[in-house]
Amino acid sequence: MITVEFNNVTKAYPLYHHFAMGIKSLLLHPSKILTIFKSARYIAIEDVSFSINKGETVGFIGRNGAGKSTSLALIAGVLAPTKGTITVKGRIASMLELGGGFHPELTGRENIRMNASLLGLRKKEINKKLDQIIEFSELGDFIDEPIRIYSSGMLAKLGFSVISQVDPDILIIDEVLSVGDGPFQEKCLKVIESFKNKCVTILIVSHDMNTIKKICDKVVWIENHKLKKFGNTETIVKDYLNFMN
């Protein structure tokens, strides 16, 4: 069964800084007025198609700025495609950025509630899982401190604790686990293993090829905003490493 499907997806961002130029530069450089109306666009991914089956763990690899994060944001439903269609089936738990979906002034506990609510959980479920999440996060007394004082490792722990305890059908993790300490990374990998056994679809961005090789069934390699290769982990990672060197 297909859970995530990309059909000739293109995502282009209009470059909004043109609007932000302000009236001063407009008056000083009237010739630039035209450039505002010209559609200045940045193409993040172009004509990408792939489909991911239920229960598969898929790694997204490629250089910085190639379009990996955009692809995940599209799957998470934060962005909408410019062209093409995206089908996603099931509840998504996403961790698109360190501290993403959190508010710095709220405490860890308050942020868990807010984040879980944003991810689509009902209050009852949150109450039931709150202790579990806090325990998993290993944050101890820090859980009642505002998260602006957290280190990036602690933020990663908090974020991963929430998404791992909300029973998602699809788990999206964008290159955030690398900041956690060794034991916690181990724990995360274990959780990911257990999710795999529960037939949860996992999508992960990482630059660490060892992690990718260890957990991913398939790999999406995005190069220069286009899908370069999609398929078996072993072969693509090998090609990728050769290509990068």
Next chain:
Amino acid sequence: MRYSIGYLFELVLVITGKEIKIRYKNNIFGYLWSLANPLCFAFIYYVAFKVVMKVPVENYTLFLLCGLFPWQWFANSLIMGMGGFLSNAQIIKKTAFPRFVIPFSTVLMECFHFIFAIPVIFIFLHIYGFSPDWIWLAGVPIIGLAQILFSFGLAILFATINLFFRDIERFVSLAIMMLFYATPILYSVDLVPKEYLWVFNANPLSSMILSWRDLFMHNNLNWGYVGNFYISSLICVFLGMWTYNKLKDRFAEVL
């Protein structure tokens, strides 16, 4: 993805709770500050317009407060709500949830402030020898609902436009200031020269203030005003939601 009403309700409460916590994080007096503003303005206007300029309106302080508290609710909802998507960029960019709950939460939070201000109106009613009536129990929710819709409609409309055209924020602040004087808060409508009356008939905020004042001071639900107010509220909600639905998919990319 469809969201159930129960979920949306809980999400609104969570976001509202968050806004309140952040707003009063380092304030000892908390919500009392929301009373300070209208009370202070009531004092200023009383001195300026009653003591100095001798406006021929009876029970002027009470008259002012009955207009200032609803006005504060409206104006704050719009001003704060307009920046809501910007100040919540962090969660909008990283999670997919129905974004309209953000301006709605702002309106709701200001609504709570208004409800907490009602006892102050009680006190002033008492000072001026008025007494509230049971009709308030029906009147406050009826006019309140219209005001929630009205404020929400405008807040989401301008919050959405504000993402793509940030100048709108300045424009709206100025417009709110002008509207304040074009709405019968400081004066009563019968003081207005006949040739300018159309301004007040066209201004939905007049119906809003007049509905509240009729309820608070005369224990009377004026269905003419309330009806007018509901019609403008529905128009605002329609305009706001239409604009929002057109542009909501692009929020994350412009933030």
